[in-house]
Amino acid sequence: MKNLNESTKIELWIATALIVIIFIFSTIQAVSIHNFPASIPYQPNYWLNTLFRYIIVATCYFLLALFVKPELKKKDTRPSNAIFFVYILIQVCVFANLIDHYLLILLSVKMIANYFSRDMENKKNQLHSDVTVLLAISMFLQACSVLLNNPIVFRAAFSFILPIAIANYAILVFAVIPNLIHKKYRILKFIGYSLLTTILSLGILVLLFSIFDSINNGNVIELLMGINPPIQLFLVPIFAWNIYKSRNRKNIEEIATLKTELGKSDATLNFLKSQINPHFLFNALNTLYGTALQENAERTSEGIQKLGDMMRFMLQENLEDKISLSRDVEYLKNYIDLQKLRTSVSTDITIETQIEEQLNELQIAPMLLIPFVENAFKHGISLQYPSHIKITLQNSSDTLYFDVYNSIHLKSINDPEKFKSGIGLQNVKQRLALLYPEKHELIIRENAKEFFIHLTLQL
Structure with missing residues (x-):
């Protein structure tokens, strides 16, 4: 706590106080509903179970405040993937009905606050930011659907289908589409991946329905199994594709501009090269070299020869992406020898x-x-x-x-x-x-x- 700033300390104290107040209020309300003598045998288990649930909520909030928030605020570095384990923990607790719906709203609001406090200049936290805000909205809708007593099919869709859709979106935008965007038959491969994820999502739903027995109405399960394929096969892929294209539109425009400018630079460079005839320069250097030899000016002739080699390197091999190390070292030696000629007087x-x-x-x-x-x-x-x-x-x-x-x-x-x-x-x-x-x-x-x-x- 000593290393935390004052605003974080105040936030944690307020959140803790709020969780404690809701805990006290819920226990008083629960005890008042039952006949007191009849509730005496039940009280020890009730208190322990309720206390455990609120400790879970407090732990989740502290993880969001003390771990997730600093990770999202990192500059120029990728946040830890342990953030996703925190989100999975929260979602599992929601599935297991361990988090009160009022407190689920509190956790979702905290996640949204983390999203808006992130470092917006750091593009490496885009995946973590997207999952944070989408999962926060999903949790908020889950809680509101229960508090408003919406039909069970809506509550089940928010609890089961929406988290799977979020995971599908994240994989599409940050893994699948970037790998397919420049490949052949990308549309067919994209459709194939969408079909595969739809089949996998149905299997995950069946597994969740079997583990978390919060839905025992067969008609509701059948309805959800019918709703899920259109969402995973059409809505999520279309949404993910548009998000990826809109985010990369600016980069594509910048690349096109850079290519245009590079083309202009190449054209200018080629024009300048055409104005300087290398053959004329080499012939002139050979003439000077021969004259220096006739006048017994050995140092001058040596310098002219090395300068010619360097010019030939600059006009020919310097344009290659890679050259032999021996050729580059030869150019280096010529430069050093020329400098030695200049400094040999001292x-x-x-x-x-x-x-x-x-x-x-x-x-x-x-x-x-x-x-x-x-x-x-x-x-x-x-x-x-x-x-x-x-x-x-x-x-x-x-x-x-x-x-x-x-x-x-x-x-x-x-x-x-x-x-x-x-x-x-x-x-x-x-x-x-x-x-x-x-x-x-x-x-x-x-x-x-x-x-x-x-x-x-x-x-």
């Missing part, structure tokens, strides 16, 4: 690499590793202060281990890059999450003098 800059030769046939998404190296050279190299970079790449079986250490230097106040993050780091995090979900580990550490990343990737 003796205070140390660049150390330990990159294993990739002799296996592993595949990797292109350009995943290079942003970390680009970031290291961008922020870790200074021509005025001692600097160091260490790059390590190893692989064991199908797992890649990639480490990058680099020194950090304070930026000048006028440096436009002072408050900017690393090159492509956010982008590569997103790509890793999309391309290698639960198959990578990225650790980034930073102190006053050094920046470090460690990437473990299952290829």
Whole structure:
């Protein structure tokens, strides 16, 4: 109780007091109906049975308040499926006539309050929220049908058929339809599933009628067995299909918009590529390379050759979904060698690499590793202060281990890059999450003098 907020404490005290008052009122009313001397032998059993029933109600309410409500209010995480066991417990107690109908209304109101207090931004609680509100309405109708003395067929329908319909709806919306929506013959498969659930629901009804002997009128049972098939075969599937379509209409529109924008981007990219003739660029680089060799400019010719290899990679292999790890590592080495040419004039800059030769046939998404190296050279190299970079790449079986250490230097106040993050780091995090979900580990550490990343990737 110490960890509960004040509003929850007040609610629990009020609910407890209400249950106790109804308990006292019902026992006084029951005793007053009977002749007192005649009721004396009956009193001990009556008190124990009544007390047990109200303890059950109090337990159900406390579970709804202290367990179900916090689970539905979770942010960005899926609520526990134990919520459904709480609902099953309540429904079994209703079937067994252990919950007073006034208190059943109290429990249904609490469930509706839990529904409206849930985290509406969390889409992972949609299943639990739907079952909560539908079951609350079902329980409310059950209680009202008894209190209004409705015909027994209505009371039995609310007690037996409606909970089965709710379970059928939940399975359809959250399991069956999402799996069928993009498959062939989905309508036929959907109809087949509806027929199967209708047959199963009839079997469940027969079982419930045999266990809970609250309905002993054969005509009522036959009527319910006739009402159930149209509900499970037509009403519930149609309702579930419309709910699923309406909820996903916005997502479908967003996907269509994204595809349109992606098509425009691809068209723009292809146009830009057509404006830059790769053959002209490669021919120009070959000319410069030959000129550098004639002038004995070895470092210049080496740099031009590596730049040409990098451009060829960018224009050709970078467009693939997966490329060989050896090719990606080759691009990485070319980039590092070019940077070494730039920094070789300074003796205070140390660049150390330990990159294993990739002799296996592993595949990797292109350009995943290079942003970390680009970031290291961008922020870790200074021509005025001692600097160091260490790059390590190893692989064991199908797992890649990639480490990058680099020194950090304070930026000048006028440096436009002072408050900017690393090159492509956010982008590569997103790509890793999309391309290698639960198959990578990225650790980034930073102190006053050094920046470090460690990437473990299952290829």
